[in-house]
Amino acid sequence: MLEIKQLTVAVEDKEILHNVSLSIGTGETHVLFGPNGSGKTTLLMAIMGFPKYRITGGNIIFDGRDITGLPLDERARLGIGMSFQRPPVVRGVKTRDMVGAALQARGNGATIQNLAEKTNLLEFLDRDINYGFSGGEIKRSELMQLLAQKPELTLLDEPESGVDLENIALIGKLIDELLEKDCPARSRKCMGLIITHTGHILDYVNAKTGYVMMDGCIGCQGEPREMLATIKEKGYQECIECLLHRQTV
Amino acid sequence: MPVTPPDGIRLVIRKKGFESYYMSKVKSSRTYKEKARAAIKKPAALGEDIDLDTYLDTAEKKPYQPDPSQLPVKTKKHMLSAGIILDDMRQRSGTYIQMDNAPIHSSSRQEGVEVMAVSQALEKYDWLQDYWWQAVAVDADKFTANVELSQYDGYFIRALAGQKTVLPVQACLYLSKERLAQKVHNIIIAEEDSELHIITGCTTSLGQEPGLHMGVSEFYIKRGARVTFTMIHSWNPETAVRPRTGAIVAENGLFLSNYVLMKPVRTLQMYPTARCVGENSVVRYNSVLVATPGSSLDVGSRVLLNAKGARTEIVARAITTGGDIVSRGYIEGNAPEVKGHLECRGLILQEKGMIHAIPELKGTLAGIDLSHEAAVGKIAEEEVEYLMARGLSRSEATATIVRGFLRVDIEGLPAALSVELQRAIEASEKEVM
Numbered sequence: 001m002l003e004i005k006q007l008t009v010a011v012e013d014k015e016i017l018h019n020v021s022l023s024i025g026t027g028e029t030h031v032l033f034g035p036n037g038s039g040k041t042t043l044l045m046a047i048m049g050f051p052k053y054r055i056t057g058g059n060i061i062f063d064g065r066d067i068t069g070l071p072l073d074e075r076a077r078l079g080i081g082m083s084f085q086r087p088p089v090v091r092g093v094k095t096r097d098m099v100g101a102a103l104q105a106r107g108n109g110a111t112i113q114n115l116a117e118k119t120n121l122l123e124f125l126d127r128d129i130n131y132g133f134s135g136g137e138i139k140r141s142e143l144m145q146l147l148a149q150k151p152e153l154t155l156l157d158e159p160e161s162g163v164d165l166e167n168i169a170l171i172g173k174l175i176d177e178l179l180e181k182d183c184p185a186r187s188r189k190c191m192g193l194i195i196t197h198t199g200h201i202l203d204y205v206n207a208k209t210g211y212v213m214m215d216g217c218i219g220c221q222g223e224p225r226e227m228l229a230t231i232k233e234k235g236y237q238e239c240i241e242c243l244l245h246r247q248t249v
Numbered sequence: 250m251p252v253t254p255p256d257g258i259r260l261v262i263r264k265k266g267f268e269s270y271y272m273s274k275v276k277s278s279r280t281y282k283e284k285a286r287a288a289i290k291k292p293a294a295l296g297e298d299i300d301l302d303t304y305l306d307t308a309e310k311k312p313y314q315p316d317p318s319q320l321p322v323k324t325k326k327h328m329l330s331a332g333i334i335l336d337d338m339r340q341r342s343g344t345y346i347q348m349d350n351a352p353i354h355s356s357s358r359q360e361g362v363e364v365m366a367v368s369q370a371l372e373k374y375d376w377l378q379d380y381w382w383q384a385v386a387v388d389a390d391k392f393t394a395n396v397e398l399s400q401y402d403g404y405f406i407r408a409l410a411g412q413k414t415v416l417p418v419q420a421c422l423y424l425s426k427e428r429l430a431q432k433v434h435n436i437i438i439a440e441e442d443s444e445l446h447i448i449t450g451c452t453t454s455l456g457q458e459p460g461l462h463m464g465v466s467e468f469y470i471k472r473g474a475r476v477t478f479t480m481i482h483s484w485n486p487e488t489a490v491r492p493r494t495g496a497i498v499a500e501n502g503l504f505l506s507n508y509v510l511m512k513p514v515r516t517l518q519m520y521p522t523a524r525c526v527g528e529n530s531v532v533r534y535n536s537v538l539v540a541t542p543g544s545s546l547d548v549g550s551r552v553l554l555n556a557k558g559a560r561t562e563i564v565a566r567a568i569t570t571g572g573d574i575v576s577r578g579y580i581e582g583n584a585p586e587v588k589g590h591l592e593c594r595g596l597i598l599q600e601k602g603m604i605h606a607i608p609e610l611k612g613t614l615a616g617i618d619l620s621h622e623a624a625v626g627k628i629a630e631e632e633v634e635y636l637m638a639r640g641l642s643r644s645e646a647t648a649t650i651v652r653g654f655l656r657v658d659i660e661g662l663p664a665a666l667s668v669e670l671q672r673a674i675e676a677s678e679k680e681v682m
């Protein structure tokens with residue numbers, strides 16, 4: 001279970017998130033919509049624990065434990081994992097090293113070889129991580145590292161953007177595995193929070209809750225497919241009006 | 250400045266190419282001595298000056314050692330830290346060991362590969378004089394001059410035409426006498442279409458006592474020959490080091506030079522120069538430098554692309570944990586269709602320490618392609634955090650990035666040598682971090 005209570009986050013003295021609250025039950029996957037610059041990535045980075053994203057108010061409770069002040073690496077070892085929208089290139093550090101480190105940090109018995117086969121990245125293992133990777137390759141490499149981490153809470157930042165149709169099925173399958181889609185709901189442990197613009201990923205994951213983030217606030221909550229349909233039809237303008245309406249009521 | 254080749258040579262290069270070069274009219278050794286005497290006070294173009302009078306010129310003679318595995322365990326351990334393996338010589342195609350000023354062992358296990366003291370080679374081959382001071386100028390500075398005037402041996406390694414060796418020849422220059430100025434002159438010749446791999450380990454048994462190493466090395470890489478030269482230095486915090494190296498690479502020749510310095514040294518300055526005089530010749534320099542507190546390094550690699558289609562790549566990785574590093578690189582394109590790239594990266598791991606990257610490119614005609622990239626700074630926080638997000642602690646993440654920084658994938662180096670080189674680097678990594 002992940003609970004976010006009235007979270008306020010600042011980046012370089014600028015408050016980006018204001019009083020964000022949400023809660024993800026054990027085994028659930030939630031989806032985050034919202035226009036560019038609304039604060040979606042910021043929320044994920046803050047949950048993951050990146051120091052640059054300073055939590056100035058509120059709490060993050062993970063599996064009953066307050067992790068608000070816990071360092072990034074400890075959160076990772078605890079079982080929080082994230083795929084990055086724009087991960088850095090680390091020269092000299094091989095993809096193999098990243099996967100190996102993740103396996104080790106979480107005591108995962110899977111093999112690097114097997115994960116690379118699964119993600120179709122065998123020939124990337126001996127390349128410097130992210131160096132010269134295409135957009136789609138980065139997405140797969142991020143998922144490979146996450147599969148090595150086997151997190152209980154998976155944070156995915158636009159996992160399908162820039163991915164071609166053929167690979168989207170692969171990405172969908174990998175995410176299913178991460179989120180234990182094939183597991184009966186009752187025994188499912190893994191949680192997910194996924195940022196998406198296109199909603200393509202909804203065809204694969206079992207998400208029943210969605211949010212729209214607007215200007216650093218969670219505007220509304222609902223059934224993700226319905227929300228997506230509205231956004232597609234009317235754009236985020238509708239959300240703004242809805243918010244204004246609620247404020248004046 | 251060791252850049253300018255002796256006058257006669259330029260002419261020959263232009264006229265006939267490299268073969269005629271070593272056949273060219275030899276300057277009598279008298280001329281070299283005269284030139285050296287004239288340059289005996291000439292300070293080096295770079296690096297702090299060293300007062301040679303504070304060092305000794307001579308050391309005791311050492312007995313020849315037919316079986317180097319019989320050397321004292323401690324000595325062998327020192328040598329091993331510089332890549333010299335004496336307990337299982339089957340891993341090497343030849344071995345040369347010089348202690349202070351005395352060659353104590355030389356042997357070749359491979360037909361077609363000659364390994365001997367340069368004094369012995371001069372007796373054996375009249376023509377060897379023709380190579381003397383052809384790749385390095387005798388009057389470059391007081392160090393070259395000093396080596397000419399009072400040199401004590403050095404090694405001669407030669408691969409005969411068409412001879413391709415797989416296992417490396419190893420050469421060890423060992424400094425054991427306090428305050429000694431070790432002066433060697435090495436000649437390496439790869440005859441046409443030969444292949445030669447060399448590991449040179451320079452090290453000292455001295456703990457804190459001062460010493461000076463001056464080494465002139467001249468490489469002659471003839472048509473179609475391939476030479477890889479891997480030099481590992483392991484000195485002490487009081488050693489001063491002044492290598493002077495030149496290489497001449499003929500048509501389709503390859504010279505691949507790797508340099509590793511991970512241990513403290515007081516002052517080290519070198520700027521080896523390779524000249525591509527033959528068409529489509531290739532030179533690659535890789536260096537990995539670590540400056541610990543109190544170490545001062547001024548290290549560069551220079552390549553002159555003087556023949557059509559010649560190519561070079563220079564890669565330097567410098568880390569300071571408190572010492573100073575000047576990391577230089579120079580590529581000059583003087584012929585059509587030449588290509589060169591220079592990469593200079595520096596990491597500052599502590600609050601103290603300095604890295605000054607000086608990449609230089611010079612082109613003298615159109616149609617050449619020279620480029621460089623240089624970066625100096627601390628480890629990017631973003632990279633550390635990326636690794637931490639996979640569960641590594643901050644120190645593990647930093648160590649992984651530093652290890653990656655020191656990992657140079659060297660194209661053209663035999664796999665076994667690559668592994669050894671990486672091992673030499675990793676052996677000292679812990680001290681760095």
Ligand SMILES: Nc1ncnc2c1ncn2[C@@H]1O[C@H](COP(=O)(O)OP(=O)(O)OP(=O)(O)O)[C@@H](O)[C@H]1O
Binds near residue numbers: 012036037
């Ligand atoms: N390091 C930073 N310095 C200043 N502003 C920042 C920084 N990081 C994020 N911001 C700002 O915070 C706001 C939210 O950014 P965030 O990356 O969370 O948006 P997003 O919802 O993920 O957008 P997108 O859909 O474009 O990925 C933006 O206005 C952004 O410019």
Ligand SMILES: [Mg+2]
Binds near residue numbers: 040041
């Ligand atoms: Mg974003």
